[in-house]
Amino acid sequence: MARPTLPSPPAVPAVLRRPRVPGLGSTATRVVAVLVVVALAAGVYAFWPKHGETTLTAQFTRAVGLYPGSDVRILGVAVGKVTMVVPAGDRVDVTFQVDDTVPVPASAEAAIVAPSLVSDRYVQLLPAWTTGPRIADGATIPLDRTAVPVELDRISQSLDDLLVALGPNGANKEGSLSRLLQTSAANLGGQGQNLHDTTHDLSLALQTLSGGRDDFFATVKNLQSFTTLLARNDQQVRDLNANLATVSQQLEGERGDLGSALANLATALTEISTFVQDNRTVLKSDLAQLTRTTSTIVKNRDALAETLEDAPVALSNLQNAYHPETGTLDTRNNTPQLTDPRLLLCGVLSHLPQGGAACTQLFDLLKTLPILGQLPIPGIGLPSAVPSALTTAAPTTSPTAVPAGDALVHVRGADPTLGGLLGGDR
Known part of the structure; x- marks a missing residue:
């Protein structure tokens, strides 16, 4: 079969043609390329990051x-x-x-x-x-x-050693293991339900302990803190123990008195119980009244507080006013007009439009009354001018001592003064 004819390459211009070097050919070019590749590979290998x-x-x-x-x-x-x-x-x-x-x-x-x-x-x-x-x-x-x-062989060896130890040449040499199994079977016979219940209850108990493990550990931690505190205060704890020992010795020495006191207390409690039981109605009534009394006291606590605050001063003043020789309470009267009733009446009439004339007429009328001879009045006569008589100071003579010619009358009866309350003589 004839091979197809390829078209010839185009002619290269003379200006682009490279002149051939004598002695160099295609083989030299390949060698140079190989050397360049090897050099690049060596550089990559040398500088490529390595993992140790x-x-x-x-x-x-x-x-x-x-x-x-x-x-x-x-x-x-x-x-x-x-x-x-x-x-x-x-x-x-x-x-x-x-x-x-x-x-x-x-x-x-x-x-x-x-x-x-x-x-x-x-x-x-x-x-x-x-x-x-x-x-x-x-x-x-x-x-x-x-x-x-x-290893599996070690497991097998361990099982073999166990069987030999429990076999006829070991623990069961005299039938001990057989008797143990027989006794256990006899004791556990018919107790399956009980064993089941016991196991179930034990599992519930373990669950409860597991659920409360936080509280349990907290308790242990608090105990640890308490023991640490005791250790830090060892001397105080020793002193406390010594004081407790002393108290115990004293109580031991007085145990007879304590026994008697407890016996008397028991008797007293019995009598109190009997008394309360017998007088339950009366006690209830008394307590009710006491409740009302205390309620009243609470309502008037301000007045009581004021009374308690002022009472010491009042009692001190009362003590200072008491005259031990006469048995009376010495007080001062700040109304001198009461020593002469006429001056008191004229003082009342002086506020009227015709007070002066009314006072003169009153004095004239009083002179004609026979009762004036029985009153402890220092004198009956008035000056000619009533206003001057009203401005004259009242006599300072005691009502019980009057000048000659005037009647002296002693008023008998209950003494309304505090001196009379204390039993003094007038």
């Missing part, structure tokens, strides 16, 4: 199913590989590397995790780093911060 690895070692009691190349994970995500598994006496040192872009806390723990019974195992680091210091390169995680899974 953090090497750690964890100590385990066992490392079953763990080999170099096993995963190292955080939260189930692979972050590194196990590099060496080296026995070291009673432990196994497992060395692994973790990408340094993944932070690991300085207090990290390590555990060997078995996803299933037959699969490979991996190292789990926990917890995941959030804040705080990071673990240093080359650090070792000790045994107290590592954990290994329980």
Whole structure:
């Protein structure tokens, strides 16, 4: 089959043609291109940011199913590989590397995790780093911060050891286990409902305790605060105990008197109870009256307060007014007109329009009355001018002592003064 004929390329102008260099051809061009590519790759490799690895070692009691190349994970995500598994006496040192872009806390723990019974195992680091210091390169995680899974053969061995210990060559060598089972069966026979109720009640009690755990812990906290307070005041507590001991000794020495007092008190209470029971009606009435009395006192408490405030002054004045020699209360009369009734009458009439003339006529009338001779009046005559007589000072002579020629009359009867109340003689 004839190949198709391709069109020939267009002619290159002479000005664009590059002259050939003798000795150089297409092979030299390829070599230069390869060298340029290699140089670029080397530069990229040299300057490309690299991620290092953090090497750690964890100590385990066992490392079953763990080999170099096993995963190292955080939260189930692979972050590194196990590099060496080296026995070291009673432990196994497992060395692994973790990408340094993944932070690991300085207090990290390590555990060997078995996803299933037959699969490979991996190292789990926990917890995941959030804040705080990071673990240093080359650090070792000790045994107290590592954990290994329980192996199936160890479980089987433990069960075998238990069965041997309980078997005919162990605890049941003399039939002790059989007798225990028989006795337990006999004691528990027919007690299923009781056991169920007991278990149910116990669960309710535990729920109650769980629901009140806040109060319980608060009580414990308050007790702790109380004991701390007692510890801080140890000397005062000791003094209190000593004082209580002294009081107890005194009470112990007077227990006879206390017993007698209590016996008398019991007798008194019995008599009071009997009295109250026998006089219940009278006591009720008395209490009702006492209630009314106290209500009245409450209503007049202001007056009572004033009386109690003024009573001491009044009693003091009364004591100062008492004359012990005469048995009277000495008082001062500020109305001198009462010593002469005529002056009193004229003083009343002087306010009238014709008071002066009326007073003169009254005096003239009084002179004609025979009763004037029996009154303790100092004198009957008046001056010629009534107004001057009204302005004259009243006689200061005592009513009981009158001049000669005038009648002296002593009025007998009850003494209306405070002196008479105190039993004094006039």
